[in-house]
Ligand code: FES
């Protein structure tokens with residue numbers, strides 16, 4: 662018999678649950694199969710590529726990344742997360758009315774090719790830029806900081822340079838994120 666336990670959390674600003682979920686079910690399966698939030702990508706399934714990353718809202722107002730292929734749905738109990746579906750602003754019909762600066766910059770820079778890794782890169786860039794909001798980086802350290810933010814994310818189409826350029830542009834264009 663499959664044992665289940667309830668999971669409750671906040672996803673994209675909406676309360677979800679309690680939902681009875683099989684013990685051990687990966688979070689990405691919960692997102693895909695229970696909630697029809699299929700934008701989070703399953704790739705390696707082993708915690709290596711970070712394609713499956715979502716943003717976790719921390720209690721102190723910061724954000725962090727969390728992979729959903731290697732962590733079970735129950736580990737997310739009580740958390741507040743943002744998936745790729747929750748990044749852009751939408752109207753009451755669910756239509757996208759405004760992309761985030763990161764999403765727009767990725768498009769402007771033709772940063773992705775197949776796009777499979779993109780939700781994970783959007784999550785990484787979002788957490789990186791949120792971090793700059795709390796702790797600005799010196800201009801001379803910006804390149805290294807972007808490298809560190811993306812170093813765990815794999816793009817099999819090798820779009821790294823353009824992802825990098827897009828995030829640099831957003832960081833430099835946002836007042837207070839980069840200091841001299
Ligand atoms: S699919 Fe989760 S790290 Fe690769």
Ligand code: FES
Pocket residue numbers: 772773774775776777778779815816817818819820
């Ligand atoms: S754009 Fe294809 S894997 Fe990154």
